[in-house]
Amino acid sequence: MGDLSENFSRREFSCFCECGFQTVDIELISVLEDLRAEFKMPITINSACRCENHNRLIGGSYGSKHKQGIAADIVIKGVSAVKVYKYLNKLYTNKYGIGKYDTFTHIDVRAKKARWEG
Numbered sequence: 597m598g599d600l601s602e603n604f605s606r607r608e609f610s611c612f613c614e615c616g617f618q619t620v621d622i623e624l625i626s627v628l629e630d631l632r633a634e635f636k637m638p639i640t641i642n643s644a645c646r647c648e649n650h651n652r653l654i655g656g657s658y659g660s661k662h663k664q665g666i667a668a669d670i671v672i673k674g675v676s677a678v679k680v681y682k683y684l685n686k687l688y689t690n691k692y693g694i695g696k697y698d699t700f701t702h703i704d705v706r707a708k709k710a711r712w713e714g
């Protein structure tokens with residue numbers, strides 16, 4: 597049991613540089629809980645919230661949704677990144693930002709649709 601929802605805790609969403617930045621979007625949590633229910637496997641959050649400095653340091657884009665706390669880079673145990681991408685893309689056909697990478701999937705709950713490959 598997480599302290600945010602059934603499977604997620606606040607600390608999983610914090611910026612890595614220990615600046616303390618952390619703000620979690622309820623819609624994002626709902627998407628992640630749906631994924632957890634669909635694949636029935638633990639989800640690792642590689643990166644969620646990022647402060648301005650940390651985002652720059654790791655080469656994140658200027659307009660990164662991670663800075664707004666509405667994005668997460670995730671890995672689902674035993675499920676390929678492309679499978680996660682396809683599932684999200686099918687479920688949320690006309691909204692959200694979904695990025696396909698080799699080893700993880702990016703999801704953010706922006707209003708407009710955006711898709712890309714990293």
Ligand SMILES: [Zn+2]
Pocket residue numbers: 611612613614615616617646647648649650
């Ligand atoms: Zn930070």
